[in-house]
Amino acid sequence: MRCGGQVTAGGDATSPALKCDSCSRAYQTLDGVPVMFADTRREEILLNSETYQRHLATLEEKAAKAAGMTADQLGEFRQGQPDDALGWEILFWERWKNEDAGFLEFDPARIEEFLARDTEGGGRLGFLDEIRSRVGSLAGKRLLNIGAGRDFLLELLRETGGEVTEQDTVLEPLRLLKGRGAAFCICGDARQLPFKDNSFDIVTSFAVLHHIWPIDRPLAEMLRVLKPGGFAFFNEPNAYALTRAGLLLPKGLKRRLKKMYSGDDTPSPYEHSIDPFKFRRIVTRQGGRVDRLSFKRTSWISPDAAGMKKFLRTLNIAAVRLCPLASSHFSAAVCKR
Numbered sequence: 001m002r003c004g005g006q007v008t009a010g011g012d013a014t015s016p017a018l019k020c021d022s023c024s025r026a027y028q029t030l031d032g033v034p035v036m037f038a039d040t041r042r043e044e045i046l047l048n049s050e051t052y053q054r055h056l057a058t059l060e061e062k063a064a065k066a067a068g069m070t071a072d073q074l075g076e077f078r079q080g081q082p083d084d085a086l087g088w089e090i091l092f093w094e095r096w097k098n099e100d101a102g103f104l105e106f107d108p109a110r111i112e113e114f115l116a117r118d119t120e121g122g123g124r125l126g127f128l129d130e131i132r133s134r135v136g137s138l139a140g141k142r143l144l145n146i147g148a149g150r151d152f153l154l155e156l157l158r159e160t161g162g163e164v165t166e167q168d169t170v171l172e173p174l175r176l177l178k179g180r181g182a183a184f185c186i187c188g189d190a191r192q193l194p195f196k197d198n199s200f201d202i203v204t205s206f207a208v209l210h211h212i213w214p215i216d217r218p219l220a221e222m223l224r225v226l227k228p229g230g231f232a233f234f235n236e237p238n239a240y241a242l243t244r245a246g247l248l249l250p251k252g253l254k255r256r257l258k259k260m261y262s263g264d265d266t267p268s269p270y271e272h273s274i275d276p277f278k279f280r281r282i283v284t285r286q287g288g289r290v291d292r293l294s295f296k297r298t299s300w301i302s303p304d305a306a307g308m309k310k311f312l313r314t315l316n317i318a319a320v321r322l323c324p325l326a327s328s329h330f331s332a333a334v335c336k337r
Contacts, residue, residue, distance in 0.1 A: 027194075033174045033185045038192040089211075093170050103150075106180060111152050120207065122296030122329055124153055127206055127235050134231050134291070134333050138162035141201040144225060146190050146218070147208030149173050154180055165200070167193070191217040195225045203232040207329075210236050210274050220286045223336050232288070232334040237273040238295065242319050242326040276330045283334050292333040295324035 018027045018034050027036045097103045102110070115125050135141065139161030145151060148166035150173060157164050158181055165184040166177045174185040188194055190212055203222045212218045222232050280290045297320045320327045 030171060030187075031175045032178055033171060033187050034194075035171070036186055036188040036194040038189060038194075089169050093172065104176065106150070106176070108155060111155065115152055118152070120329075122235070122327075122331070124206065126296070127204075127233065127331065128153055128156060130292075130331060130333060131202065131204070131231075131233050132160075134233075135202060138202075142199065143202040143204065144193075144195070144200040144222075146203065146205040146222060147211065148177055148182075148185075149208075151177055151182075153206075154182060162202075191221060193221045193225055197224055198227045199225045201227055201230050203230070205233070206235045207237070209234060211271050213272060215274065215279070216282050216286070219282055219288075223283075223286050223288045223334070226336045228336050230336050231291070232336070234279075234332045234334065235329055236276075236279070236332075238325075238327055238330045239273040239275040240325050241273065241328045242316065274330075276332070279332065283332075288334045288336055290332055291335045292331075294331050295320070295327040296329050296331065297321050297324055297327060 018029065018036070019025070027034050029035065115123070118124050132138070137160070138157065141162050142165070143157060143162045144165045144167065145154075146167050148168045151164075151166060154164055154166075154177060163183045165186065166174055166182045167186050167188060167190065168174050169187065169189065171187050174182075174187055178185045186194065190208075203226050205218075205222065209215050209218060226232055276293055276295075280293065283290050297317070
């Protein structure tokens with residue numbers, strides 16, 4: 001671990017902690033998951049019981065209110081909220097749970113079923129195939145997964161012998177991942193990772209980087225903890241995607257189209273698409289090299305779509321095959337020099 005020095009175990013049975021030998025700061029653990037935000041104010045939000053409970057109560061109220069809102073109403077609602085990215089990540093996590101009765105269920109059969117029809121960014125199985133094609137066997141490799149969330153690939157990665165460390169800013173998913181067999185879970189900020197330099201063979205970030213702006217800082221941290229010659233893998237929404245053209249449509253038509261293909265899918269105020277060419281320049285400045293940059297020739301609409309949705313899917317696939325740059329997502333394999 002990294003916190004100005006070595007971090008070792010501390011605390012007692014009722015209040016376990018990791019203590020920095022250099023600065024003597026103690027990082028508490030909740031349900032076996034260390035909470036290690038470098039910003040002490042953010043850590044207090046989670047660890048000070050009175051503050052945390054009040055914070056949770058406020059977020060639950062926001063989440064309950066947001067769950068019944070339309071996209072436009074949520075946009076208005078968030079205008080007056082404090083500039084707290086952590087709060088919004090928790091709010092959206094709660095909202096997704098409220099909208100999906102099976103959100104927290106992790107029967108392996110259901111995960112395999114989900115992966116088989118996963119259209120996000122071209123699919124997580126394709127992401128895993130890209131990792132294997134670059135790295136080969138994962139046996140004995142240390143892998144850091146940034147912004148883990150529910151991590152549908154955890155079981156498959158563990159089956160191949162990889163040792164998976166999960167990172168997220170929200171505590172609840174990490175508690176679930178720990179129960180599913182993750183080697184280590186850490187609740188903290190991707191812009192200031194509590195790991196030593198050159199700690200991991202592989203770093204992964206599936207549709208996470210675009211939530212952390214500016215992206216220079218998290219990219220620098222991911223490359224810092226990556227071993228020389230190691231690979232970092234990314235799958236992110238593309239700033240040149242054909243779907244961005246929909247932003248030019250009249251408001252009423254735009255709302256109808258959005259509702260038709262994806263329902264009420266309001267982004268967080270900290271969420272933006274990424275220019276893949278700017279991404280390449282930032283990686284180079286941070287001491288990395290983009291080994292592969294590819295655009296997914298797939299549709300954001302499910303293969304099970306029917307009627308007008310199916311028609312839109314066909315048009316979308318035809319367009320991105322003619323012009324891959326218009327794809328909804330891009331993938332990148334980054335090597336540390």
